[in-house]
Amino acid sequence: MTTTKSFADEASASPNTPIVMLEEIGKSYGSIHAIRGVSLSVRQGEITCVLGDNGAGKSTLIKIIAGLHDYTSGRMSVNGEERHFSSPRESLDSGIATVYQDLALAPLMSVWRNFFLGNELTKGPFRQLDSATMKRIAQEELAKMGISIPNLEQPVGKLSGGQRQCVAIARAIHFGAKVLILDEPTAALGVNQSGVVLKYVVKARDAGIGVIFITHNPHHAYLVGNHFVVLKLGRVALDTHRSEITLEQLTTEMAGGSELEALSHELRDIDAEVVVDTAVEEDRT
Numbered sequence: 248m249t250t251t252k253s254f255a256d257e258a259s260a261s262p263n264t265p266i267v268m269l270e271e272i273g274k275s276y277g278s279i280h281a282i283r284g285v286s287l288s289v290r291q292g293e294i295t296c297v298l299g300d301n302g303a304g305k306s307t308l309i310k311i312i313a314g315l316h317d318y319t320s321g322r323m324s325v326n327g328e329e330r331h332f333s334s335p336r337e338s339l340d341s342g343i344a345t346v347y348q349d350l351a352l353a354p355l356m357s358v359w360r361n362f363f364l365g366n367e368l369t370k371g372p373f374r375q376l377d378s379a380t381m382k383r384i385a386q387e388e389l390a391k392m393g394i395s396i397p398n399l400e401q402p403v404g405k406l407s408g409g410q411r412q413c414v415a416i417a418r419a420i421h422f423g424a425k426v427l428i429l430d431e432p433t434a435a436l437g438v439n440q441s442g443v444v445l446k447y448v449v450k451a452r453d454a455g456i457g458v459i460f461i462t463h464n465p466h467h468a469y470l471v472g473n474h475f476v477v478l479k480l481g482r483v484a485l486d487t488h489r490s491e492i493t494l495e496q497l498t499t500e501m502a503g504g505s506e507l508e509a510l511s512h513e514l515r516d517i518d519a520e521v522v523v524d525t526a527v528e529e530d531r532t
């Protein structure tokens with residue numbers, strides 16, 4: 248299916264209607280079920296955090312929404328319309344921008360060139376690059392997000408990891424993203440840099456974007472999230488609103504939650520058996 252509607256056409260959608268909705272989505276690779284029965288809603292001006300350990304199915308979920316893989320069961324709708332993306336371009340044209348951990352930036356190119364990478368502005372009959380306008384817009388857009396990069400001529404590779412994430416987020420918003428998928432944006436960053444990125448994630452939300460924040464860090468998720476979905480072995484283990492969970496509960500859930508509790512019971516039982524066995528041994532002697 249290749250309907251490519253601009254999100255500008257969807258301005259009348261109610262803020263409470265999910266922009267992207269996954270219902271019981273599943274994806275199998277042959278006999279391997281990467282995810283099963285996953286439901287998720289992304290709403291305007293909300294941050295939905297998707298948490299999960301390695302192999303939980305986070306990447307698979309991103310790939311489906313970003314148009315890299317089709318799903319094999321369930322239903323995905325964008326603005327109420329069922330969609331099966333067959334390319335990343337289709338997802339992007341539907342207003343969904345994905346910022347990957349390894350960022351699609353060209354490290355040796357200047358910050359402003361990276362900002363317009365693939366969307367360059369031209370002028371005149373010979374379509375020369377309109378560098379002056381691109382620099383001005385990049386400066387304005389970054390300033391709007393509160394991102395201060397004094398020299399936009401410097402190669403983007405010279406920026407800190409956090410600044411690079413911020414440039415990628417600002418770029419996605421400028422080019423009309425209504426949904427922003429952030430793939431572990433703080434995974435490779437220290438505390439300060441993570442803080443900078445989380446601030447811009449909140450700014451994106453406040454600009455009315457629906458954010459999907461993929462992370463394995465419950466502390467980062469809880470700082471910014473409105474909604475939390477924990478994936479385990481490809482299934483939803485927890486789906487809850489911020490008002491219904493504390494950071495401690497979220498952290499416990501991520502650390503293994505009920506499995507840890509079951510394990511501690513088992514260990515206690517083993518302990519008790521050892522005590523009984525020892526007592527019996529002592530009685531015999």
Ligand SMILES: Nc1ncnc2c1ncn2[C@@H]1O[C@H](COP(=O)(O)OP(=O)(O)OP(=O)(O)O)[C@@H](O)[C@H]1O
Nearest residue numbers: 276279280281299300301302303304305306307308
């Ligand atoms: N192309 C594939 N072919 C076969 N199995 C796959 C494929 N991609 C993912 N899987 C399996 O699906 C499950 C979910 O993987 P996925 O990469 O989505 O998890 P993840 O939460 O993103 O993990 P990580 O944080 O380690 O990247 C895993 O068991 C994985 O081995």
